[in-house]
Amino acid sequence: MDNTGKDTTEKFVNKIYRYMKNDMPIEVFMAKFNMTTNELYGVIELCKLYGKEIEIVCLDENVKNAKKGDLVFRKGRVKKASSSLSKLSIDDPKLNHNEICVVSDTHFGNNHQQLHLLNDIYQEAYNRGIKTVLHVGDVVDGNYPNRPEQPRQQFLHGFDEQVGYVADMYPEIDGMQTYYILGSHDETHYKNGQATVNAWLNRSRPDMTFLGQDTGEFDVDGVKIVLDHPGGGSAQSLSYKPQKRIEIMEAKYKPKVLLIGHYHKSYAFQYRNVQCIEVPALCDKTQFQQKQGLVNNVGAYFLDIYSDRNGNIQYFEPEEILFGREDMWDEAGKDSKKVKKLKITNGVY
Numbered sequence: 058m059d060n061t062g063k064d065t066t067e068k069f070v071n072k073i074y075r076y077m078k079n080d081m082p083i084e085v086f087m088a089k090f091n092m093t094t095n096e097l098y099g100v101i102e103l104c105k106l107y108g109k110e111i112e113i114v115c116l117d118e119n120v121k122n123a124k125k126g127d128l129v130f131r132k133g134r135v136k137k138a139s140s141s142l143s144k145l146s147i148d149d150p151k152l153n154h155n156e157i158c159v160v161s162d163t164h165f166g167n168n169h170q171q172l173h174l175l176n177d178i179y180q181e182a183y184n185r186g187i188k189t190v191l192h193v194g195d196v197v198d199g200n201y202p203n204r205p206e207q208p209r210q211q212f213l214h215g216f217d218e219q220v221g222y223v224a225d226m227y228p229e230i231d232g233m234q235t236y237y238i239l240g241s242h243d244e245t246h247y248k249n250g251q252a253t254v255n256a257w258l259n260r261s262r263p264d265m266t267f268l269g270q271d272t273g274e275f276d277v278d279g280v281k282i283v284l285d286h287p288g289g290g291s292a293q294s295l296s297y298k299p300q301k302r303i304e305i306m307e308a309k310y311k312p313k314v315l316l317i318g319h320y321h322k323s324y325a326f327q328y329r330n331v332q333c334i335e336v337p338a339l340c341d342k343t344q345f346q347q348k349q350g351l352v353n354n355v356g357a358y359f360l361d362i363y364s365d366r367n368g369n370i371q372y373f374e375p376e377e378i379l380f381g382r383e384d385m386w387d388e389a390g391k392d393s394k395k396v397k398k399l400k401i402t403n404g405v406y
């Protein structure tokens with residue numbers, strides 16, 4: 058186990074699985090990791106042990122980046138070996154099945170932003186056929202008048218630069234919709250001069266839908282999902298604040314899934330019949346966090362949800378994706394200057 062509480066083998070499997078793309082020739086993958094065929098088959102067995110479906114098929118036609126006859130990867134739905142339901146009931150055609158990607162705290166405009174990692178997550182969502190992404194706030198880094206050191210930590214200053222960057226650079230993929238709330242950092246623009254991030258994104262990005270400031274609701278086949286960006290400081294125990302939040306909710310307003318941004322921590326647990334996810338950030342540790350001694354988890358979640366016609370969850374699988382130090386691009390503004398926008402139209406990049 059490491060300090061994220063995650064089995065290191067599982068972390069390795071999650072990471073390696075992200076690199077395996079549909080229709081990627083295995084030769085390309087083996088060259089990238091300097092792997093022999095036997096090692097590759099060992100890795101595939103390991104992926105299967107952790108519930109990740111992957112197989113190797115022979116292409117019967119040319120596709121982008123691979124040709125007929127190439128051996129390529131095919132990824133399937135991620136399943137956990139032990140679920141609360143038997144496989145039989147998961148395959149029940151009466152159940153609704155939805156896969157959703159969840160991201161948070163991108164802090165665009167901060168020198169430590171990691172747009173390339175957000176792109177990786179969207180690319181992975183696209184590979185899996187996921188159409189819905191939820192963003193739990195702090196889309197931009199904002200401007201705090203009481204933090205005079207902040208401008209030095211940003212490559213984009215003020216509302217126009219930060220929101221213009223999101224409009225221009227946020228991943229844009231055919232058929233994929235991002236639903237977002239705004240958080241504490243986004244709100245500074247409103248407090249400074251009544252500038253609202255959503256008003257401008259609504260005009261420029263029809264693939265981005267605003268759900269609310271600090272909190273918002275999203276419904277998928279009757280399953281109520283609440284997105285929450287609490288503000289305020291961290292608690293010692295990861296689950297303490299979300300538990301308090303659930304305790305004060307009236308039964309009829311209680312969601313089935315509660316997604317929490319702002320803390321830049323990754324944690325999934327169930328409390329009083331609510332599936333709770335603390336969603337990690339997609340920004341590296343900032344100077345502010347460094348000074349405060351705050352932990353900063355970087356990553357995202359993929360949720361696999363099976364629900365009945367009353368909107369009750371019958372099976373729930375949160376898949377945590379965590380990035381490590383080696384994935385961050387902080388030096389010499391590599392992320393802010395070099396990353397291209399991820400745009401996919403009609404399957405073309």
Ligand SMILES: [Fe+2]
Nearest residue numbers: 162195242319
């Ligand atoms: Fe944040």
Ligand SMILES: [Fe+2]
Nearest residue numbers: 195240241319
């Ligand atoms: Fe925040």
